Amino acid sequence: MSDVVRFDVEDGIGTIRLDRPPMNALNFEVQDGLAAAAYEATTRKDVWAVVIHGGEKVFAAGADVKEMQPLSYTDMVDRSVALQAAFTAIARIPKPTVAAITGFALGAGCELTLACDFRVAAEDAKLAQPEILLGLIPGAGGTQRLSRLIGPARAKDMIFSGRFVPAREALEMGLVDEVVPPDEVYAAARKRVERYVGGPAYAIRAAKEAIDRGLEVDLETGLEIERMQFVGIFATRDRDIGMTHFVEHAKGKAAFEGR
Numbered sequence: 001m002s003d004v005v006r007f008d009v010e011d012g013i014g015t016i017r018l019d020r021p022p023m024n025a026l027n028f029e030v031q032d033g034l035a036a037a038a039y040e041a042t043t044r045k046d047v048w049a050v051v052i053h054g055g056e057k058v059f060a061a062g063a064d065v066k067e068m069q070p071l072s073y074t075d076m077v078d079r080s081v082a083l084q085a086a087f088t089a090i091a092r093i094p095k096p097t098v099a100a101i102t103g104f105a106l107g108a109g110c111e112l113t114l115a116c117d118f119r120v121a122a123e124d125a126k127l128a129q130p131e132i133l134l135g136l137i138p139g140a141g142g143t144q145r146l147s148r149l150i151g152p153a154r155a156k157d158m159i160f161s162g163r164f165v166p167a168r169e170a171l172e173m174g175l176v177d178e179v180v181p182p183d184e185v186y187a188a189a190r191k192r193v194e195r196y197v198g199g200p201a202y203a204i205r206a207a208k209e210a211i212d213r214g215l216e217v218d219l220e221t222g223l224e225i226e227r228m229q230f231v232g233i234f235a236t237r238d239r240d241i242g243m244t245h246f247v248e249h250a251k252g253k254a255a256f257e258g259r
Contacts, residue, residue, distance in 0.1 A: 002032070002033040004030050005034055007037045013051060014040075018052075023060070024060040025060070027067050031086045032086065034090060042094060045258070048196050048198065048201060049098075049197060051193065052113075052116060053102075054102060054103070057103050059101045059125070060104075060105060060106070061107075062106040062107030062110075063140075084140060084141065090112065090115040096204065097116040097118070098116055100189035101119060102182055103122070104126055104128075105128075107128070107130055111145070112140075114146055115141060119175070119176040120192060124167065125166075127170050131159075132159060132160060137159065142159065143155070149174060150173050199256055200258070201238070202238060209225075209229060210226045210229045213225050241254050
């Protein structure tokens with residue numbers, strides 16, 4: 001991993017922890033660390049769900065502007081590939097993911113939350129895509145994931161203005177899923193995904209891929225993606241366990257094995 005991005009596992013939940021004080025600016029090292037953490041979260045069998053957390057004070061206050069400012073066009077052509085790849089790696093973790101948002105989630109920090117399945121925010125948190133104030137546009141998925149999440153008009157309002165959106169407004173527009181007191185953010189994020197620990201991991205993986213891939217295509221293609229994922233689940237041990245449990249007991253939770 002790295003000194004600025006850590007990955008820890010406790011009780012089946014992995015935590016990707018950003019640790020670049022004071023504001024967790026997402027410089028190149030952090031971006032590469034996120035890609036490495038996403039790979040570990042994806043491949044470890046003892047991880048059933050993932051929380052991304054920036055600590056008690058701030059989630060992530062955007063990319064490192066000082067690092068980017070001197071880059072040429074060709075420099076950024078090259079670097080943008082790694083930037084988007086890191087965030088795509090987070091989005092493609094085949095397990096439930098949740099962003100635990102404290103303080104600010106700005107620019108690339110906001111885009112990192114968008115790469116997660118769920119978002120839990122502190123009552124005093126603020127989210128924004130302020131790249132326009134630098135003469136830029138979002139470059140780590142903001143124009144695409146934000147519009148898919150909250151609709152094009154709201155996404156355009158945020159991106160065109162660069163305004164900061166308070167947590168309560170973010171909840172109302174569907175930008176976050178839950179708002180809690182600041183000292184409860186991490187615990188609430190863990191609680192949101194702990195229900196998936198010990199569940200049918202490959203069924204959850206298939207459902208996530210069907211939903212995410214389906215949003216990228218027309219309905220007919222999306223239905224075919226769903227059909228193929230549905231059929232594929234019949235090859236798993238958990239499908240056999242789950243259906244057998246239902247036939248024999250009709251109630252209660254099956255003892256899934258995650259395979």
